[in-house]
Amino acid sequence: MSVKQISVFLENKPGALADLTRTLAENEIDMRAFSLAETSDFGIARIIVDDLYKTTTVLKDAGFIHAVSSVLAVKIPDVPGGLSHVLAILNEENTNVEYMYAFLGAQAGSAYMIFKVAGHHKAAAALTARGIRLVDQEELSEL
Amino acid sequence: MERYYQPEIETASREQIKQWQGERLVKQVRHVWDNVPYYRQKMQEKGLTPDDIKGTEDLHKLPFLSKYDLREAYPYGLMGEPLKNCVRIQSTSGTTGKRVVAFYTQHDIDIWEDCCARAITAAGGTDEDVCQVSYGYGLFTGGPGLNGGSHKVGCLTIPTSSGNTERQIMFIRDLSATILCCTPSYAAYLGETMKEMGLTPDQIPLKAGIFGAEAWSEEMRQDIQKTLGIKAYDIYGLTELSGPGVAFECSAQTGMHINEDHFIPEIIDPQTGEVLPDGEQGELVFTAITKTAFPLLRYRTRDICVLSREKCPCGRTHVKMSKPRGRSDDMLIIRGVNVFPSQIETVLLNQGYPANYQIIVDRVNHTDTLDVQVEMTPEMFTDSVGEIEKRQKELVNGLRAMLGLTAKVTLVAPKSIVRSEGKAVRVIDKRKI
Numbered sequence: 001m002s003v004k005q006i007s008v009f010l011e012n013k014p015g016a017l018a019d020l021t022r023t024l025a026e027n028e029i030d031m032r033a034f035s036l037a038e039t040s041d042f043g044i045a046r047i048i049v050d051d052l053y054k055t056t057t058v059l060k061d062a063g064f065i066h067a068v069s070s071v072l073a074v075k076i077p078d079v080p081g082g083l084s085h086v087l088a089i090l091n092e093e094n095t096n097v098e099y100m101y102a103f104l105g106a107q108a109g110s111a112y113m114i115f116k117v118a119g120h121h122k123a124a125a126a127l128t129a130r131g132i133r134l135v136d137q138e139e140l141s142e143l
Numbered sequence: 144m145e146r147y148y149q150p151e152i153e154t155a156s157r158e159q160i161k162q163w164q165g166e167r168l169v170k171q172v173r174h175v176w177d178n179v180p181y182y183r184q185k186m187q188e189k190g191l192t193p194d195d196i197k198g199t200e201d202l203h204k205l206p207f208l209s210k211y212d213l214r215e216a217y218p219y220g221l222m223g224e225p226l227k228n229c230v231r232i233q234s235t236s237g238t239t240g241k242r243v244v245a246f247y248t249q250h251d252i253d254i255w256e257d258c259c260a261r262a263i264t265a266a267g268g269t270d271e272d273v274c275q276v277s278y279g280y281g282l283f284t285g286g287p288g289l290n291g292g293s294h295k296v297g298c299l300t301i302p303t304s305s306g307n308t309e310r311q312i313m314f315i316r317d318l319s320a321t322i323l324c325c326t327p328s329y330a331a332y333l334g335e336t337m338k339e340m341g342l343t344p345d346q347i348p349l350k351a352g353i354f355g356a357e358a359w360s361e362e363m364r365q366d367i368q369k370t371l372g373i374k375a376y377d378i379y380g381l382t383e384l385s386g387p388g389v390a391f392e393c394s395a396q397t398g399m400h401i402n403e404d405h406f407i408p409e410i411i412d413p414q415t416g417e418v419l420p421d422g423e424q425g426e427l428v429f430t431a432i433t434k435t436a437f438p439l440l441r442y443r444t445r446d447i448c449v450l451s452r453e454k455c456p457c458g459r460t461h462v463k464m465s466k467p468r469g470r471s472d473d474m475l476i477i478r479g480v481n482v483f484p485s486q487i488e489t490v491l492l493n494q495g496y497p498a499n500y501q502i503i504v505d506r507v508n509h510t511d512t513l514d515v516q517v518e519m520t521p522e523m524f525t526d527s528v529g530e531i532e533k534r535q536k537e538l539v540n541g542l543r544a545m546l547g548l549t550a551k552v553t554l555v556a557p558k559s560i561v562r563s564e565g566k567a568v569r570v571i572d573k574r575k576i
Binding site for chain 1: 519520521524525526527528529531532535553554555556557558559
């Protein structure tokens with residue numbers, strides 16, 4: 001069970017991020033989750049959207065370099081230790097987390113985490129086996 | 144009082160110089176005809192034999208040689224001596240496809256070192272001086288050339304080679320170096336560093352510097368002279384003709400005297416190849432008339448400059464050339480290293496990048512910077528920063544291997560490099576030279 005994430009290349013210059021968000025806004029694309037990774041030279045915006053196909057088409061037409069990759073979306077109880085518990089399981093499985101970021105759903109009491117891991121399927125199975133709920137694309141779109 | 148290393152040559156009458164040039168040219172053409180089939184064929188194509196060259200007035204009849212010929216004839220095709228007579232090679236900074244390997248007999252090296260000795264003496268050097276050579280040693284001609292010249296003058300020579308600024312400054316101070324030989328940008332850098340260390344010009348023992356291998360402006364000269372408390376002299380040369388010392392500056396600092404007893408200069412129209420009269424700006428062409436292992440006739444330097452035969456207050460009678468004012472090809476000189484945009488393009492294409500790129504050259508704190516901007520492509524892009532940085536690093540390494548210098552690689556958004564109509568603007572040189 002996984003979620004599709006779109007990564008977008010951003011040149012390190014003023015207005016690059018605003019160009020992206022404006023393009024998405026103009027096409028009425030709703031972002032579910034957003035995170036930015038940056039170096040001194042360039043940035044990568046990672047987004048999860050309500051409509052994957054439409055978004056990739058829009059980005060392509062607007063000339064943005066982008067890539068789609070599979071990530072794990074995990075629902076975590078919004079209590080102290082919630083994230084730690086998930087990471088402990090991944091650690092036991094020797095799964096390396098490449099990056100992760102959090103976002104809040106509309107529903108109070110739960111947080112969502114996006115994980116990019118090496119060994120996607122193995123990690124998903126391990127989390128499910130330990131009672132951690134993974135969220136799929138459909139559920140995420142409805143949040 | 145002006146000092147000369149070889150006064151009888153450096154201040155010889157114009158008639159004398161002309162006579163030497165005529166005799167040596169005739170002999171050299173015969174030598175090349177007999178020993179360099181590549182050039183003999185070029186002469187035959189023009190219907191020439193050595194008998195057609197009776198003196199300098201016939202020089203213009205001879206065919207040109209260019210970088211293209213050096214590439215075609217690489218490595219041995221332009222040699223004028225059997226290998227057993229050669230004792231050394233030097234080479235231009237690692238440039239695949241455009242590499243120049245020059246050969247020297249011991250006599251050729253003596254000529255070259257004499258030329259460098261003239262330059263050091265013109266800068267005030269004597270056997271009382273301590274000469275620190277901070278040009279690179281190795282295949283690059285800068286270090287070996289000035290090192291040899293310094294020996295001939297009798298200076299105590301400190302062969303520090305380039306780099307390791309702290310050690311450079313330590314030797315300058317501890318051994319009281321009086322003459323510094325390096326690139327002008329490195330001299331400026333040494334000056335800035337010493338200034339930051341709190342050293343005033345009177346605490347720096349240096350009195351003169353001989354700086355070359357890259358273009359530098361009059362403003363830069365003033366800067367260097369002020370921070371180091373020295374007189375800064377320009378020197379010109381190219382590996383194809385031996386190395387530094389083909390021409391050098393005297394106390395007048397108004398151009399570089401060409402060592403005309405070894406090299407005959409001509410200024411040509413780069414488009415037509417026609418010889419231009421003295422005083423006109425054009426491409427500098429050299430004929431080496433004394434060196435025998437790598438005897439290039441009418442070699443096109445691609446440097447644009449002007450010759451002046453005005454009487455020089457220093458007493459030298461050899462013609463003076465201006466600083467090169469540009470190039471008639473697209474070669475860039477970055478930190479003393481020759482760089483062709485086509486080399487950068489080769490690396491990009493080899494690594495799967497598009498041919499759409501831009502090279503930005505600038506000078507920051509007197510040091511040249513090279514920034515290669517490349518457009519990101521869908522094939523190259525991934526969601527992982529580490530992966531992209533790895534590819535960026537591979538590109539930096541590839542460029543270093545090709546050019547012999549470190550470039551910065553900037554990934555830019557697609558279509559952000561301006562497409563020009565017609566010839567693409569590949570190079571933006573922001574240096575004010």
